[in-house]
Amino acid sequence: MQNWNLSPRKILEDGPVIPVLVIEELERAVDLARALVRGGIRVLEITLRSDVALEAIQRIRCEVPEALVGAGTVTSAADLEAVVAAGGSFAISPGLSTSLLRAASQGEIPLIPGIATASELMQGLELGYDTFKFFPAEASGGISMLRALAGPFPGVRFCPTGGITGENYLDYLALETVTCVGGSWIVPGQFLADRDWEGITLLVRQTLAAASTT
Numbered sequence: 001m002q003n004w005n006l007s008p009r010k011i012l013e014d015g016p017v018i019p020v021l022v023i024e025e026l027e028r029a030v031d032l033a034r035a036l037v038r039g040g041i042r043v044l045e046i047t048l049r050s051d052v053a054l055e056a057i058q059r060i061r062c063e064v065p066e067a068l069v070g071a072g073t074v075t076s077a078a079d080l081e082a083v084v085a086a087g088g089s090f091a092i093s094p095g096l097s098t099s100l101l102r103a104a105s106q107g108e109i110p111l112i113p114g115i116a117t118a119s120e121l122m123q124g125l126e127l128g129y130d131t132f133k134f135f136p137a138e139a140s141g142g143i144s145m146l147r148a149l150a151g152p153f154p155g156v157r158f159c160p161t162g163g164i165t166g167e168n169y170l171d172y173l174a175l176e177t178v179t180c181v182g183g184s185w186i187v188p189g190q191f192l193a194d195r196d197w198e199g200i201t202l203l204v205r206q207t208l209a210a211a212s213t214t
């Protein structure tokens with residue numbers, strides 16, 4: 001039923017960390033994307049929480065072709081349409097609604113909807129989705145909730161997001177149903193304010209290196 005040009009699993013497998021980015025100043029978007037790509041992260045989630053988010057997606061798409069840039073905070077079919085128009089390669093939502101899932105199934109870019117309960121997960125499955133954001137991860141039971149969900153739903157894959165940090169991301173990645181984690185911690189606010197692109201690249205390298213040895 002979905003005829004997407006990219007699979008949500010492939011996006012997650014590109015991880016193991018998807019940075020959740022809130023871009024307030026457009027002129028920093030491209031430098032930030034380059035810093036992340038230099039560190040080894042290709043998949044970037046730009047949240048639709050700022051006025052310049054769609055333009056940031058457009059710019060990164062044109063100027064950092066190595067990146068795979070998509071949108072976060074996609075909560076309606078109208079958001080999804082705007083992301084497609086901006087050239088976003090994928091959409092991620094903090095939750096799910098029937099209208100959003102139906103619209104995305106008919107569109108060309110993949111949607112990774114958010115779930116926090118077994119019932120939401122079942123709604124997603126019913127509409128043909130099997131790869132989800134688990135949000136807000138820490139507040140919704142974290143690792144023990146994911147372990148519990150893996151019992152009845154072993155084939156589902158998750159990208160836990162919300163409360164993931166440098167201290168707990170490896171524990172999440174150790175779970176069989178977790179291919180990737182998402183989070184804002186990978187771009188510390190101070191680094192962004194200081195335009196410390198090298199600092200961001202270094203943090204990404206260290207984060208990925210630790211993940212590859214576990």
Ligand SMILES: O=C(O)C(=O)C[C@H](O)[C@H](O)COP(=O)(O)O
Binds near residue numbers: 135
């Ligand atoms: O805006 C969205 O689309 C969201 O779903 C929320 C974000 O993914 C989380 O706010 C990130 O959480 P932190 O890594 O704890 O900062």
